[in-house]
Amino acid sequence: MPRPLRIAIGGIHIESSTFSPHLSTADDFTVTRGNALLARYDWLSPAQPWATDVDWVPVLHARALPGGAVDPEAYRLWRTEILDELVKAGPFDGMLLDIHGAMSVVGLDDAEGDLVTAIRSVLGPEPFVSAAMDLHGNVSPVLFAHTDLLTCYRTAPHVDVWETRERAARNLVDALRRGQRPHKALVHVPILLPGEMTSTRIEPARGLYARIPEIEARDGVIDTAIWIGFAWADEPRCRGAVVATGTDADATARAARELGEHFWAAREEFSFVAPTGSMDDCLDTALLATADPALRPFFISDSGDNPGAGGADDVTYALERLLARPQIRDGSVRAVYASLVDADAVAQIADLPIGSPVRVLVGGRVDPRDPGPLRLEGTLEAVAEDPAGGRCVSVRVGGLSVFVTSRRMQYSQLSSYRRLGIAVDEVDLVIVKIGYLEPELFDAAGDWLLALTPGGVDQDIERLPYKNLARPVFPLDRDFAADLTAVTG
Known part of the structure; x- marks a missing residue:
């Protein structure tokens, strides 16, 4: 009988405004470890059929209400603990990375990129990493390069948070059991909008996200996801993104390009969710x-x-x-x-x-x-x-x-x-x-x-003193052609 899969679970979950003077310290976070961390995931109690024959290993999860940038010492301590636990409890077949995706840490311009790079340095190149994220997170090139599967919420307000985490875990288990590293494709969409202009209660976000089930049902596609991005951090990675993962490289790239093109085409239609x-x-x-x-x-x-x-x-x-x-x-x-x-x-x-x-x-x-x-x-x-x-x-x-x-x-x-x-x-x-x-x-x-x-x-982001965004980006810039080339992996 083959041995059970061994999958680590952990992450740091916060979105951080770099325009807020608030500093998010360790006191702002709830940290869970051990059985308390496993108890967060209802597919483990009792185990869903797809989750059986898996040794789920809790590492550390830190979560806070959104705030200002994170105290670098608090981040360093959690990062170190995650790495130490991965070394101590390894080896692993994979990791579920449970994050928001818009964490800012004082002194870093891509906090999740820094975290996943460190994790990958401990796990090694072979294990699969699957990230569950908020749609208001950011997908930097570094985060994309070091993960194998990425998915995010499909509703705003977010009523599918736990469904998203389960999907990320299930996709990871399925990929490991197939024994095939997924193909993936990223399209950065040069749009930066506040969440209050992109609620899935109204168009065009409602229709944009409604395309996901049909596209991911296609042969060769595992998952498609759309990130609105996070408007209140002055970092180069902050912009819209589409990621597709699949078993067929061409189908995966087509899925990402198609959703990216729809996102860009709708840019002038976004408006506030209320007067x-x-x-x-x-x-x-x-x-x-x-x-x-x-x-x-x-x-x-x-x-x-x-x-x-x-x-x-x-x-x-x-x-x-x-x-x-x-x-x-x-x-x-x-x-x-x-x-x-x-x-x-x-x-x-x-x-x-x-x-x-x-x-x-x-x-x-x-x-x-x-x-x-x-x-x-x-x-x-x-x-x-x-x-x-x-x-x-x-x-x-x-x-x-x-x-x-x-x-x-x-x-x-x-x-x-x-x-x-x-x-x-x-x-x-x-x-x-x-x-x-x-x-x-x-x-x-x-x-x-x-x-x-x-x-x-x-909410009026044109009043914000951005200095570090990658430009051009809509609506701060308008007269430009978007590069919607898919980066594949």
Whole structure:
């Protein structure tokens, strides 16, 4: 009987804005090892038929909410541990690389390329490496060269995260059992767009991703994947990409070129997933709209400081504009602001009795852009522990509940609001630091606007001070012909 396949599992998963002053440190990450790492993957418990007769070896997985660039010392320690564990537990037939694909590390311009190069130096040239990624990651030439199979999410918002990881693992096992190294083809598409312009809820991204099942069902093709890329890192690798893998070289290259051409042809059709405007424009519309019960709760995305894309989570611009509205101050409009991270402010007030008056500076400590820290004067109305945000408080100012958290978090789930006593269907207006609305908020919203606010993940990317991007790239450049040549391997 042949011996079981031996496959290592590990990776570092974060997307990082180089335009955010936040530094992602080890404290921002959840690190799993051993059985806790294997328990993340439901195809192992109980094992799916394709996953049996495989010795799955956990190495290390580190994951964090998107943030600023990663502290190089934290990255170095995890990289070293991954390499040491691979040496200790090897040899391996393959590795599942569970990553985001848009990690930035201070001092590196291709963090995942650095990681996979180091991994390959330990594994050797023969084992197969399969990467599962976010579609907002980047496929650099180095990452492509050192992996054998690459796939990514096919939905934004991402509702197929675990399906993607399983597909990457299954494709790896299948390839190892065939005993044939897959053919692969990469087409870089010179487009750089924020995720909020490329949601698969709407065209053209919906139709673009809908082409994948038909193309990958063709003879000789294993998988096709489209990366939008990550717009908030100033690195040469940041741009769209298409990768196809297959058992037939010609079919694989054709698949990559075809999807790349469709992606490029649609470049002028991409638009924001919701109507946009300045924060004041959005508030003007929302405050009028809340008179209609059918439009409540009305959501506004404070998109420039979205922690789900790497924003610092403490820019106070949107809160200042909100507090300037008399309908908010006098309580005639019931609203929620979610949220600001400020551990010091939480520590100052969280132990007070509920109902206590509070006067505290909030925000502007990490990203101090105008207006900087704000004086919040109101009443402490709730205190809660949140698995993501740590100790959290809600301060009532007129008709507004302001959420302040001890740790950076994104208020994308209704349960997080409920912990602080808020049922969103009972309020008029919700301002949330987010980009496109995640599924629970999208379903709850009566209507929605995307505010183009300042921050480390500014949606108006033409306002960002890029210096290191490979140019030309659309839409920063428009009058050029794209080179859609497929790089094969």
